Amino acid sequence: MNRLARALAVLVAGGVCALAPGPIHAAGCAAESVGVDTSQATTAGDLVLGKAWGQSFVASDTLILSVTVWRIPSEHNDPSSMKFWITEVDSGGRPHTYLVVHEGPILSVTSPDSTRPTKIQFVFDPPIALPRPSQYCFWVQEICTGYVDLLIDPSDDYPGGHLWQTYRSDFDGCILRDYPRSLPTYDLAFTIAFCQSSTPTRRTSWGELKLRYR
Numbered sequence: 001m002n003r004l005a006r007a008l009a010v011l012v013a014g015g016v017c018a019l020a021p022g023p024i025h026a027a028g029c030a031a032e033s034v035g036v037d038t039s040q041a042t043t044a045g046d047l048v049l050g051k052a053w054g055q056s057f058v059a060s061d062t063l064i065l066s067v068t069v070w071r072i073p074s075e076h077n078d079p080s081s082m083k084f085w086i087t088e089v090d091s092g093g094r095p096h097t098y099l100v101v102h103e104g105p106i107l108s109v110t111s112p113d114s115t116r117p118t119k120i121q122f123v124f125d126p127p128i129a130l131p132r133p134s135q136y137c138f139w140v141q142e143i144c145t146g147y148v149d150l151l152i153d154p155s156d157d158y159p160g161g162h163l164w165q166t167y168r169s170d171f172d173g174c175i176l177r178d179y180p181r182s183l184p185t186y187d188l189a190f191t192i193a194f195c196q197s198s199t200p201t202r203r204t205s206w207g208e209l210k211l212r213y214r
Contacts, residue, residue, distance in 0.1 A: 029195040041151035041189035050169035052141035055188040056161025063127040063195035070117035070151045080146025081108045084122045085139040095137035097176040102128045144174040151189040158187040
């Protein structure tokens with residue numbers, strides 16, 4: 001059984017980091033979430049000059065309500081913007097940023113709280129519709145206007161994927177660069193809230209879908 005099949009089995013069976021009730025709801029939709037808690041994030045990683053952190057993940061449901069990551073407390077009042085992406089991965093589990101499933105939005109989030117991590121939540125209404133149940137990668141990109149440090153779990157606690165990082169792109173128009181660096185023993189601290197029921201889905205800003213079942 002390969003890594004993707006094992007991860008799907010773990011998530012469906014209710015193992016480590018498995019689906020659990022989530023706080024976000026849409027019309028006709030029961031939300032459940034998967035991810036890595038901030039208590040497991042004992043380090044952080046910086047983004048600057050168009051770099052992006054990516055987290056590969058298994059989607060057993062195809063509608064995504066929200067994706068949440070966390071920024072370090074000391075950056076609570078910094079307004080640097082972050083752009084969200086979802087891309088497909090190949091049969092070996094490597095994400096390719098030209099296989100765009102969803103692009104945007106761009107968020108700038110500040111907080112008055114300097115003692116706890118700042119919650120960065122990308123909310124989608126209607127939900128993002130993935131092409132199929134499979135493995136994907138979401139990205140949070142710094143768009144060449146500042147700097148961002150996101151919380152990272154160094155213990156590989158999420159079975160459905162791991163951490164990736166793109167290289168700088170400030171000389172190339174601040175694009176999401178391909179051929180990212182793999183960090184197989186790390187994960188982002190993150191939460192993905194899935195919708196378990198059929199709802200109207202977003203039909204724009206997907207980019208070109210290449211519907212190859214893996």
